[in-house]
Amino acid sequence: MKIIVIGASGTVGRAVVEELAPRHEIVTVGRSGGQVQADITKIDSVRAMFDKIGKADAVVVAAGSLHFGPLAEVTPEQLNIGLQDKLMGQVNVALVAQHHLNDGGSITLTSGIVAEQPIRYGVDASMVNAAVEGFVRGAAIELQRGVRINVVSPNVLQESMGSYGPYFIGFEAVPAARVAKAYARSVDGLQTGQVYKVF
């Protein structure tokens, strides 16, 4: 299959490429790196990306920013960072991909453990990751031509414990290579509307 990996230079993205490349043709996409560039927070940029790449069988998104900070001080504008970036960025990809992917294609998005297991300073992450999962449940039943959509919800990555460790004390961090297997289940499998939890 021909598979588009958005966020391919990130920790998860690199592991996904490594997992999928032995049996699939991969097109890497990044905001500034990758074979094709796109800013997925702008749907016109997503459309241009799909037009440039041409027909494909699957798209994986492992990209998106969130705000981290105390609830007592957070502003609506800060919470909107996650909504417009990690949520709507992925949603934009799904909205365009539904018309662009080959029949039976798949869309795989990314949420995170904080959707259901909240952490200090993580209210934007809880809200946004839960929203991504809600979008996937809602979209899965309406997609046509056999196109599927799933979401991978990873625990904190072992590779990220240097920066995020203090917020995830007691969480059993997982290696990105293990998280990548969940994306492979989504891409190579047949399920739809699933939240693949890697925790």
Add this chain to the structure above:
Amino acid sequence: MKIIVIGASGTVGRAVVEELAPRHEIVTVGRSGGQVQADITKIDSVRAMFDKIGKADAVVVAAGSLHFGPLAEVTPEQLNIGLQDKLMGQVNVALVAQHHLNDGGSITLTSGIVAEQPIRYGVDASMVNAAVEGFVRGAAIELQRGVRINVVSPNVLQESMGSYGPYFIGFEAVPAARVAKAYARSVDGLQTGQVYKVF
């Protein structure tokens, strides 16, 4: 207790007022009706509302708009209707209420069954309602001074079957009076971070 009910003229809001009024002092709030007016999609309007009402022990929000329409045609702008209205409207209330309510006060928001049980044309509802629940999980662990936050997730209302019935065929519609009991559990109880499902 002194309880602010936002969206008090809606079907759920009226039932909540009826449920709570026998044992609490109620302040009704609406966009145009109610004892106090506020547009909760604007945090300045929420601040003005709390300032006008003065100290209170609880706030209930039963207000918010969503977009309904087919996934194949939905735009990011349409999905943002729900994000900026039903989600951020309620979030704005919670962000201000955390500083304004008396110690031990409570915040009760509203999601809906479509967060976990998707329906045709309901992708915005699934996304937004799931996001409200995620916000509540994230906020509950950070609130200070004993302030609590919960969310009520109602099934489709018997009173709304005239307009929403065709989208909820097979759902066991519930009366608003039964939904109102869940708000009472949140306000008069002691739990926090809960999703009270009325379905």
